[in-house]
Amino acid sequence: MQLLAEDVNKAPYPRPIVEDPSTNDKSDVQIATEAWSGNLQRNNSKIVDIFQFQVRSEVQFPDADDRSLKFEPMMYLTLPVPKPPHKMTVTVLPLEYPEKPPARRTVQIAKDRTFADLADKLYEGEPTASSSSSFPRQSRRVVFGELVFNRLTKLMSNDQRLEEVRSYQDIWAFEVAVGDALTSREPDEVIEFGVAHRRKRNRASCSGAHEYYTCFAPPLIFPFVRGATTSTEVAALARRAVERITPHGNVQVLLTTAGSSDCSEGSKLVETDEPYRAVDGEVLCINVLPLTDDGQNALEASDLSVPDVVTEAAGCAGPAPAFRASLQDCLEAFTRREELAEEDRVRCEKTGNVERSLKKLDLWTAPECLIIHLKRFGSDQAYGPLEKVDTFVDAPLDLDLTPWVLGPSDEKQFQYRLYAVVNHSGTLRYGHYTAYGRVGEGPDRQWFHFNDSSVTKADESKVVSQEAYILFYERRLLVHVHVGDEHPGMHE
Secondary structure (H helix, E strand, O other), X not given: OHHHHHHOOOOXXXXXXXXXXXXXXXXXXXXXXXXXXXXXXXXOOHHHHHHOEEEEEEEEEOOOOEEEEEEEXXXXXXXXXXXXXXXXXXXXXXXXXXXXXXXXXXXXXXXXXEHHHHHHHHOOOOOOEOOOOOOEHHHEEEEEEEEEXXXXXXXXXXXXXXXXXXXXXXXXXXXXXXXXXXXXXXXXXXXXXEEEEEEEEEOOOOOOOOOEEEEEEEEEEEEEEOOOOEHHHHHHHHHHHHHHHOOOOOEEEEEEEEEOOOOOOOEEOOOOOOEOOOOOOEEEEEEEEEOOOOOOOXXXXXXXXXXXXXXXXXXXXXXXXXXEEEHHHHHHHHHOOEEOOHHHOXXXXXXXXXXXXXXXXXXXXXXXXXXXXXXXXXXXXXXXXOEEOOOEEXXXXXXXXXXXXXXXXXXXXXXXXXXXXXXXXXXXXXXXXXXXXXEOXXXXXXXXXXXOOEEEEOOHHHOOOOOEEEEEEEEOOOEEEOOOOOOOEXXX
């Protein structure tokens, strides 16, 4: 649109340099009029007459008691699209495992919250106990970690923000009983959490190849107090965990330590009354072996009790309905005053420094044809990944902009009717564009759907969908009919 406007621009070339109007002792109307006059000196075309309008842009500097005011010419209106509430899927490993299977839960929680908040959310509405009265809430903790093929690759800290988690990460919440540790230790001793991989040995695939170990179940997370908990205590805890997953008991256990991604047997754990030493990058390995072990035997599936993950019902059958927002919601988000991030702050002319900045945008005028661009693509962070917002925006066929236009109306009306829609379907990587448009003359023009070379008639009720990306509105000319006439009121 900008290139087309430049091609038909009747302003003299080279374009004159026009300074922004001063704002001292002037009303908004005076400043806006001068700004529009300066814009017409550089941009003069039918495109400008039909599509261009002004946006009032004010930046306040509260710490400097100053402000900056401009009236910017715009060719289209870009509106932010409200995002659906952030949801996070977590697999909870209960204390009752393996009698109770791991449960995959999806909770609604804001991205800027922490893993500590997520723990509270998982047990929302549960006052004191988990599903088993044997484990009261106050005697257990929830530890979060990322799993890859049942290997724990990373423990999450309680203050880590959820927005740092990527969609491909498999996050688990481990319930850990800490009642004994809390009651038997001094108050000032800090409880830490260790990791124990549950592993089995695999037969060598060919002659001469070394045996290797794989994790057959999610890891055990156990509490310990550095310098106080002994390696014998840790070993006893690990063996009790094995007893619960081997119902027939025809196995033996070899406790070793190894790197978190190591597939070898590792170094044997020395069980003494000396404090257990947790080394960064290493984990405890609970190697479950057949009772009769000649170095080639492998565990059978019947030797282990390892339940599959179950998905907890979200409360209703079928896919969840699309998150919806009205076009009014988008306009409210556009005009809402916001404090700019530190990297986006503006330089204040009064102080000459970059100051804390509060920005407010408003529509000052409205064009004959209004193009609304729904901002469906963006990122929450300056250098974060792009994502598409799939919110269903309920755009009305008839739009009244009167409440949103601050400038003088000059007898102009701000009633609009939708006449075209551009859609985007798909993702950031694979997408497709289609369009709806009204064709013909008069108020009862027929809607058509344009999909590449295919053009078909369309029902008016279908033109606004979840895929709507760009909306085209044209001004409606309403004529007032007096009360004494046959049909009083406003008519097109």
